[in-house]
Amino acid sequence: xxxxxxxLDNQLCFRLYTASRLLTQAYHPLLSxxxxxxxxYLVLLVLWEKDAQPVNDIAKRLHLETNTVxxxxxxxxxxxxxxxxxxxxxxxxxxxSLTKKGSxxxxxxxxVPSTVGSAVICDSVTPDTAHDLFRMLDDIxxxxxxxx
Amino acid sequence: xxxxxxxLDNQLCFRLYTASRLLTQAYHPLLSxxxxxxxxYLVLLVLWEKDAQPVNDIAKRLHLETNTVxxxxxxxxxxxxxxxxxxxxxxxxxxxSLTKKGSxxxxxxxxVPSTVGSAVICDSVTPDTAHDLFRMLDDIxxxxxxxx
DNA sequence: TTTGTTTATATCGTTCACGATGCAAATATA
DNA sequence: TATATTTGCATCGTGAACGATATAAACAAA
Numbered sequence: 001x002x003x004x005x006x007x008l009d010n011q012l013c014f015r016l017y018t019a020s021r022l023l024t025q026a027y028h029p030l031l032s033x034x035x036x037x038x039x040x041y042l043v044l045l046v047l048w049e050k051d052a053q054p055v056n057d058i059a060k061r062l063h064l065e066t067n068t069v070x071x072x073x074x075x076x077x078x079x080x081x082x083x084x085x086x087x088x089x090x091x092x093x094x095x096x097s098l099t100k101k102g103s104x105x106x107x108x109x110x111x112v113p114s115t116v117g118s119a120v121i122c123d124s125v126t127p128d129t130a131h132d133l134f135r136m137l138d139d140i141x142x143x144x145x146x147x148x
Numbered sequence: 149x150x151x152x153x154x155x156l157d158n159q160l161c162f163r164l165y166t167a168s169r170l171l172t173q174a175y176h177p178l179l180s181x182x183x184x185x186x187x188x189y190l191v192l193l194v195l196w197e198k199d200a201q202p203v204n205d206i207a208k209r210l211h212l213e214t215n216t217v218x219x220x221x222x223x224x225x226x227x228x229x230x231x232x233x234x235x236x237x238x239x240x241x242x243x244x245s246l247t248k249k250g251s252x253x254x255x256x257x258x259x260v261p262s263t264v265g266s267a268v269i270c271d272s273v274t275p276d277t278a279h280d281l282f283r284m285l286d287d288i289x290x291x292x293x294x295x296x
Numbered sequence: 297t298t299t300g301t302t303t304a305t306a307t308c309g310t311t312c313a314c315g316a317t318g319c320a321a322a323t324a325t326a
Numbered sequence: 327t328a329t330a331t332t333t334g335c336a337t338c339g340t341g342a343a344c345g346a347t348a349t350a351a352a353c354a355a356a
Binding site for chain 3: 021024025028032054055056066067069070071074087090091092093094
């Protein structure tokens with residue numbers, strides 16, 4: 001017999017991993033329509049909030065390393081969604097700014113949050129109870145990101 | 149001003165994605181010590197529960213497609229962790245079985261669940277409240293996996 | 297000023313994920 | 327029994343993630 005803690009059903013990480021993948025898949029048809037991926041959508045969310053940010057700020061906001069974000073941004077630059085140019089005050093920085101196409105995607109993707117949101121609503125997760133879930137996930141993220 | 153639902157902070161998927169990645173990173177030092185990755189650890193959990201399963205059963209258990217699982221298993225076979233051989237009743241199937249090394253890893257990874265578990269404990273997620281989180285995640289997974 | 301250290305970004309290699317496609321074995325239908 | 331369809335797995339291409347490493351600019355110390 002296997003010890004309880006070795007059972008897949010007992011693993012938090014597996015649930016997070018699966019829920020994350022499945023929910024990302026729910027975004028896919030909506031995003032691919034505009035030729036972008038989910039991580040690219042996250043970059044857009046960050047830049048829609050505040051345009052013209054250095055790579056590092058974007059990476060920090062997404063809890064990603066620059067070696068993940070840099071190629072992501074390069075692909076998005078190639079698609080004409082954003083531009084990357086050297087910082088004027090600090091020449092090490094690369095300032096990432098939205099192009100017309102990039103900021104225009106905000107309107108074209110306007111329905112994404114509500115469309116995906118309604119797909120996740122189930123017995124235990126409704127707009128009401130989502131708050132509890134958010135709090136727990138934020139706490140996990142905070143605890144783990146402080147360990148690095 | 150940006151509509152509320154477009155703010156990164158309001159996105160469930162981003163939280164799941166981040167929490168999943170950070171928690172997987174917490175597994176990394178423990179798993180790499182034995183030369184395996186987190187998805188490979190998941191395969192081991194499945195096979196420790198029940199040895200000698202076809203590729204399809206493993207994929208279904210992990211909510212992954214076979215085109216993800218097949219290369220994963222091939223790498224694990226090359227590492228001598230498992231074997232893959234054609235099914236006797238159904239020649240299309242590939243039956244995956246643990247080697248001595250593969251089942252031996254169970255003892256060597258015995259401390260992983262408790263070690264990682266204690267790293268996630270924070271104010272809002274304790275062994276007590278984890279149950280609520282599990283229920284919500286299971287519900288999300290169930291809802292989304294039924295949509296395919 | 298020279299040297300050393302930190303910081304910001306980039307490059308490389310490996311391993312997932314996953315859509316699209318291919319193929320052979322099994323099964324259903326004609 | 328032929329033919330068509332489904333099933334199980336594999337291959338391919340692309341885009342993440344991420345550890346390790348590199349490079350140049352900024353900054354600190356000698």
